Amino acid sequence: MRWNEQGQSAQKEYSIKVKYAPPMRWNKHGKSAQKEYGIKVKYTPSMRWNEHGKSAWKKYGIKVKYAPSMQWNERGKSAWKEYGIKAKYAPAMQWNERDESAQKKYGIKAKYAPAMQWNECGKSAWKEYGIEGKYTPSMKWNKHGKSAWKKYGIKVKYAPPMRWNKHGKSAEGIWHQGQIRTSYEME
Structure with missing residues (x-):
């Protein structure tokens, strides 16, 4: 069953009881059918970040598991840190734009694989960030x-x-x- 041209469902507008099948898309306002119309549906992964860099879990209360590989958002923060989503960030994990490791800055436990490079100040990651790596x-x-x-x-x-x-x-x-x-x- 499709949404009508006003973005309302048949269930909402005409009180017809129907089950709207996934995959259900976000509407043009970035709201989910579950949130806006009270229809209980399971939104499947892989769910993308919306245009404001917020997760569906955070903004709309939809419980989904965001699968790796999870990228850093535009502000250089991890989804785990900023949105409380528990995800395992897989190696190889890159340094952020400020030359800080994700492990150090965001508390994400990740093994940074060799070959590990020196940073711009000539210090090793092992020394500066406490990451146990074999250089x-x-x-x-x-x-x-x-x-x-x-x-x-x-x-x-x-x-x-x-x-x-x-x-x-x-x-x-x-x-x-x-x-x-x-x-x-x-x-």
Whole structure:
């Protein structure tokens, strides 16, 4: 049964008892049939965000499970945080525009997979955000010519071939006191 041209149902307008079958669409005002006309229907996933970035669950009281992969909304907030929808956000999870992790900022427990990059300040995600990740070789020197091991306490094995830094010194030469153990041989 279709809605009439005024957007009213036959049940509403003419008191005819009919069952309106899913999938039921949102009307042009962004309201559901359940909310506006009192018709009890189950709105199936995958349900999209409406034009204002609000979920049907939040705005209309319709209980639906929003399936992954769930995207960040335009304000960089997760659906879990902003709308109280319990969803598992799958890796690989990206950094938001402010270089903060979803785990740190929104309390979402996610395993951030290697290879993990250094942020713009030359700090590792492991150090700065408390994310337990294994940073793989080949690890580069940061812009100050210091190794990740020295500056951030991250235990990594820096694999040859190891490059000379801009001062013409080898990694072994700079941190020769047993801090980085390598067998880089000078030619």
